[in-house]
Amino acid sequence: MDNLIEIVSVIAAAGAVGLGAIGPALAEGRAVAAALDAIARQPEAAGTISRTLFVGLAMIETMAIYCLVIALLLLFANPFV
Known part of the structure; x- marks a missing residue:
């Protein structure tokens, strides 16, 4: 049973980092694009x-x-554990 908990913990950690990085990456890309657009309009x-x-x-x-x-x-x- 302990072995199963350790395996699930590793999978959950990988999922947390993997899925947790997608949202901020997309949001940062949109924020930078919007800022560059705003700077281009009003230097x-x-x-x-x-x-x-x-x-x-x-x-x-x-x-x-x-x-x-x-x-x-x-x-x-x-x-x-």
């Missing part, structure tokens, strides 16, 4: 747009980091 606002973009990218990236933390917990500090 004088590039500083404000870039600053807002970096804050938004940091918020988006936290989802991937949380998925990584969950995967590491499943692998190294699993409460079920």
Whole structure:
């Protein structure tokens, strides 16, 4: 039974990292594309747009980091094993 829990934990960790990286990657791509479009339309606002973009990218990236933390917990500090 312990062996099955370990196998499921590894699969769940791989799924958490794999699926948890898709959402932020797509969101970051859309955010950068929208920021570049906005800078192309209003070059004088590039500083404000870039600053807002970096804050938004940091918020988006936290989802991937949380998925990584969950995967590491499943692998190294699993409460079920």
